Amino acid sequence: MNTSANAVRFDDDSMWVDLTDGRVIAVPLAWFPRLMNATPEQRAQVVFSSRGLHWEGLDEDVSIDGLLAGIGDATRERQPTA
Numbered sequence: 001m002n003t004s005a006n007a008v009r010f011d012d013d014s015m016w017v018d019l020t021d022g023r024v025i026a027v028p029l030a031w032f033p034r035l036m037n038a039t040p041e042q043r044a045q046v047v048f049s050s051r052g053l054h055w056e057g058l059d060e061d062v063s064i065d066g067l068l069a070g071i072g073d074a075t076r077e078r079q080p081t082a
Helices: 064-068
Strands: 005-010 014-019 024-028 052-055 060-063
Touching: 005 052, 014 064, 024 064, 052 064, 060 064
Parallel strands: none
Antiparallel strands: 005 014, 014 024, 052 060
16 A cells, blocks of 8 residues: 555644654655745645645655655755765
């Protein structure tokens, strides 16, 4: 069975995703700069699919597999490691 999202919500620091299998994932909003900088109205324009979340107006796609693997926005700049 493929797990998908059925709800998403935000607080000041995190994105919370409810999954169809009952789990809830919280990830740092900083992982997704476009969502972090979006208005509540823009964030509310989410479209759910079997693979993840999509915000057309923000050009943002978030895969459930990526969230479960701990992967944020693939387009964000990587921080140099010391």
